[in-house]
Amino acid sequence: MPHSLKNFELVWIDQPQHLRHAAEELASQQILAIDTESNSLYAYQEQVCLVQISTRLKDYLIDARALPDLSPLAEIFNSDRILKVFHAAEYDLICLFRDYGFRFNFIFDTMLAARILGFQHVGLGALLEKYFGVQMNKKYQRADWGKRPLKPEMLEYARQDSHYLIALQEQLRAELVAADLLDLAVEDFTRLTIGIEDTTETCADDFWKIHGARDLSPEKAAVLKALYNFRESVAKAQNKPSFKVLSNQTLIELATACPKHQADLLERSTLHERQVRRYGPGLLVAVQEGLQAQPEHPPNHVRPRNSVLNRMEILQEWRKETGKALGVPSDVVMPRDVLCRIARANPRDLSTLKAQMFDVPYRFNRFGQDMLSVITREGLED
Known part of the structure; x- marks a missing residue:
């Protein structure tokens, strides 16, 4: 059972010198838990308003509204030595890149870990209740985090989102190891940190x-x-x-x-x-x-050839059956973007397949031969 909130020191940071001091302390840690609060329901261009970072002894609440320069945290976030634990990391990674250009290395996503383990309920509240008997207060889930000052009860709410993540990570890691799924999970954690800049772009279409x-x-x-x-x-x-x-x-x-x-x-x-x-x-x-104005036509999306669609259907069926056997959602077995890539390439040997699975080497080693057998057995040519 993790320490209760009252046994942890709560550190509020809204001054540059305090942020630099905190960054020095955080840089000495081996593991950190991170969350953010934004004002997406209250502003045209949402912004990160609060960054929560927990160690094994302290909960830091960093006021991003008072501190537009959070650069002392950049090296910590990009470190391949300090493990950063998130719950549903994608949104936080996108927001922190969009507002500060932060890039991340070496993360653990507790929601993704729970999905990989085949859990039906993967929300943070459900997981904290399952493992620690903690019931989260959701009262401020839709609060305006851009307003100042924040109420004391909002600070308590915010710290909960990162406070338990280190202990939760330990529980989920042990289960991933027992299920022989840790390497697969690490592969997906790494994929989350790649290509973030592509998700923050807007366009006229x-x-x-x-x-x-x-x-x-x-x-x-x-x-x-x-x-x-x-x-x-x-x-x-x-x-x-x-x-x-x-x-x-x-x-x-x-x-x-x-x-x-x-x-x-x-x-x-x-x-x-x-x-x-x-x-x-x-x-x-x-x-x-x-x-x-000139008529508008949807961006061109060329329909794949029938052979590609057929390969995709066969691979999806393989993925579904493999997921059932492992007791995990089918997209855990193979992400859809990788499946599409393989269907288009129509690999006929392992070296070609490996090139299409460059970002999922664990899955190539575990499932590559099976996938190649499925493709070549059907004999679907382009």
């Missing part, structure tokens, strides 16, 4: 990500793009999340109907009268701009 966008005609897709750009400009000016200005469903409805008058806007089921008063003129202008 982001409106295509809205559900229903690809069902529109090219002319109405151009209207959707204009409406999307209008919403983004308003959200940015008001420093609000885009969904708090207008919902995606509203944008799709407006692009479909192409209203011409204020009265037409009032007929939309997803638009409130207050929104019509506030944004109506801008929406009508955006609709007209979209109607006069």
Whole structure:
């Protein structure tokens, strides 16, 4: 059982000199637990507002709002000597790279470990209750972490997210070893730290990500793009999340109907009268701009050849059956992006297959021969 919160020292850091001193202490550790809190529900461009770091003796809460320069932590995060423990690491890694350019090495993700072990419930609350009998207070899960000062109970909430992770990592590591899955887990932890920069980029075609966008005609897709750009400009000016200005469903409805008058806007089921008063003129202008713009076509996604699709289907079936045998989700056996890569390459020997599995060497050693046998047995040529 890990130490209770009251037995740990809580260290609040909002001064540069205190951060430098803390970084010196953290750099001497062999393992750290890390979490972040952001203001995604309260700002147009979300930012990391709080960084929680726990050692075996202390919980540090670092005020990222007061300390825009967190560079003393960069070397620690990128260290291949200090193990960094996260729960659901991907979001934290993306946010810390986006705001500070931090890169990470040598991590352990307790949520991913639980998935690899085949657990049905992999949330932090479920795992802490399972292993330590700790019930987490979720009251501040959707709080505005950008506001200052933070309430004392918010600080207690925040420290919980990193406080137990070191002990939880020890429990899960032991189970991964017992199941002969630790090397597979480490492979996935490493994959999480690669290509983070690709996930933080935005582009002019982001409106295509809205559900229903690809069902529109090219002319109405151009209207959707204009409406999307209008919403983004308003959200940015008001420093609000885009969904708090207008919902995606509203944008799709407006692009479909192409209203011409204020009265037409009032007929939309997803638009409130207050929104019509506030944004109506801008929406009508955006609709007209979209109607006069060049039609928009979805980005080209070339349909794979039938032979590739057939190989993909065969490999997915193999993955499903292998997952059942191991008692883990099928994507734990082989990530989908790797499976797609292999299906396209149609490897006919182990050396070619190994080249396609360059980022999953453990899986190549464990499953490579089986996969090659499945592919070659079916004899599917391009």
